[in-house]
Amino acid sequence: MKKVLGKLFYIILICSLLQPKATIAQDSTQNTKLRFSLITCDAGDDLYTIWGHTAIRVIDSINHTDFVYNYGSFDFNTPNFIAKFMKGDLRYFISADTYANFLYEYQYFGRDVHEQVLKLTTVEKNKWYTALQTNMIPGNRFYLYNFITDNCTTRIKDGLFKHAPINEYSIGIRSFREEVVSAPYKGGLGWIGLGIDLLLGAVADKTPNLYQEAFLPSLLYKKMALNPHLVIANNNIKYNTKPTERGGLPINFLIGFLLVYIFASSWNTLATQRIARVLDIILLFILGIGGALVLYMSQFSLHTACHENYNLIWLHPLYLLAIPTYFISKKWTGYLGWLFFATTVVLMFANHWIPQHFSKSVIAVMVIALFLQTRLIKRGTLAKYQ
Numbered sequence: 001m002k003k004v005l006g007k008l009f010y011i012i013l014i015c016s017l018l019q020p021k022a023t024i025a026q027d028s029t030q031n032t033k034l035r036f037s038l039i040t041c042d043a044g045d046d047l048y049t050i051w052g053h054t055a056i057r058v059i060d061s062i063n064h065t066d067f068v069y070n071y072g073s074f075d076f077n078t079p080n081f082i083a084k085f086m087k088g089d090l091r092y093f094i095s096a097d098t099y100a101n102f103l104y105e106y107q108y109f110g111r112d113v114h115e116q117v118l119k120l121t122t123v124e125k126n127k128w129y130t131a132l133q134t135n136m137i138p139g140n141r142f143y144l145y146n147f148i149t150d151n152c153t154t155r156i157k158d159g160l161f162k163h164a165p166i167n168e169y170s171i172g173i174r175s176f177r178e179e180v181v182s183a184p185y186k187g188g189l190g191w192i193g194l195g196i197d198l199l200l201g202a203v204a205d206k207t208p209n210l211y212q213e214a215f216l217p218s219l220l221y222k223k224m225a226l227n228p229h230l231v232i233a234n235n236n237i238k239y240n241t242k243p244t245e246r247g248g249l250p251i252n253f254l255i256g257f258l259l260v261y262i263f264a265s266s267w268n269t270l271a272t273q274r275i276a277r278v279l280d281i282i283l284l285f286i287l288g289i290g291g292a293l294v295l296y297m298s299q300f301s302l303h304t305a306c307h308e309n310y311n312l313i314w315l316h317p318l319y320l321l322a323i324p325t326y327f328i329s330k331k332w333t334g335y336l337g338w339l340f341f342a343t344t345v346v347l348m349f350a351n352h353w354i355p356q357h358f359s360k361s362v363i364a365v366m367v368i369a370l371f372l373q374t375r376l377i378k379r380g381t382l383a384k385y386q
Contacts (some may be wrong), residue, residue, distance in 0.1 A: 009140075033060070034126070034129055035058070035059040037115045038057075038156070039056065039068060039115055040054055040115075040220065041113050042111045043111070043183065043187050044111050047184075047192060049109075050187045050189060051183045052218055053217055054157050054217040054220055055152070056069045056131060057099055057115065067097065067099065067291055068102040070095050070097070070152065071155040073093050073094065073096045078090065079351075088271075091145075091151075092144075093143070095141075107239045111240060114235075115237075116233075117233035117234075127163055131162075137141075139219070141386065146302075146303065147213070148180065148204065148252065148305045149304065153215060153217050154310065155300075156220070157223075166227055169226040173220060175204065175206065175207055175208075176208060179194055179215075180216075180305070181193050190250045193250075194361050198311055198315065198365070199297050200305055202307075202355045203307050203308050261371060265375060280376075282368070283319075284322050284323050284326070287320075288317050288321075289320075289373070290318075291315045294309055294315050295312060295317060311346065313323075313347045313357075314340070315365075322376060326379070337375070337376025339374070339375040340378055
């Protein structure tokens with residue numbers, strides 16, 4: 001009996017020692033003091049940074065941690081990285097790093113960082129913090145990136161709409177295309193902007209609703225600025241000391257190229273005619289490759305913003321077919337020229353009824369293609385008299 005009572009005493013003693021520790025751990029979780037901040041970073045020089053970046057900062061004053069959660073992480077070493085990115089099945093993931101390390105990267109690249117400290121209730125903070133920790137679980141970290149509906153900004157925007165009382169004030173976005181294309185132009189990458197403009201389809205010309213419109217870092221920043229009851233402090237860290245540089249606009253080059261092309265085609269000398277024929281082949285190759293890319297992105301990629309692309313009517317891979325016929329058969333070159341010319345003219349006349357916007361630069365490329373098509377027709381016509 002004494003042995004039994006002795007063992008029971010030790011069991012009760014051990015349980016009494018363990019109970020306070022469990023209670024302390026539980027209370028520590030409940031009493032954790034969190035501070036959430038929306039972090040918006042200015043655009044960088046590289047293509048994948050040209051739209052800026054959004055992250056969420058969480059300070060835990062009880063556990064003395066200060067982490068930044070970032071949904072825009074990806075691995076350059078992923079096999080077939082370019083192919084996966086083009087198709088839209090490159091997996092992005094959430095990552096976390098200390099605020100100090102996060103700032104160091106932006107200081108190194110000279111990109112300004114803007115912080116909006118959020119006013120949230122304890123319940124809202126705890127729910128969002130739990131959601132972030134759930135996202136950090138290896139099986140939950142990855143997602144398929146979509147640059148207008150599911151990206152580093154929309155993931156945090158979704159968290160804000162879910163865990164914070166955001167008002168319904170609009171920031172006045174007319175279309176996804178306008179915001180996506182304007183960023184490269186502002187960053188001095190006008191040719192990249194033109195390329196993206198050509199790849200985006202009619203889906204990108206839709207007007208986002210109040211929930212969708214804050215899909216890019218600067219837009220979410222503006223959205224939060226319209227919610228003064230949610231932003232209790234603003235901190236701006238300036239790292240950019242470089243003067244703003246703007247590259248030349250593509251439309252200026254395109255107009256100049258068209259004038260040279262017309263001049264070389266019209267001046268009937270051996271040198272200018274050779275130049276015009278060389279320009280024909282160069283344009284057929286560029287338009288053919290560009291058309292193949294438009295076809296792939298609109299029909300086979302998972303990037304929904306590139307779907308329903310009416311540029312395929314005039315910008316298609318069939319231009320590549322005209323390269324061998326240019327040298328082999330003037331007659332068939334003329335037939336192809338008529339086919340290309342007819343579809344391009346139909347598109348221009350139907351522009352008013354097509355649910356897709358064509359910028360001045362895109363129209364300039366279209367006019368160059370139209371002039372090329374007339375030269376193909378002329379080449380076919382000359383064959384009848386030879």
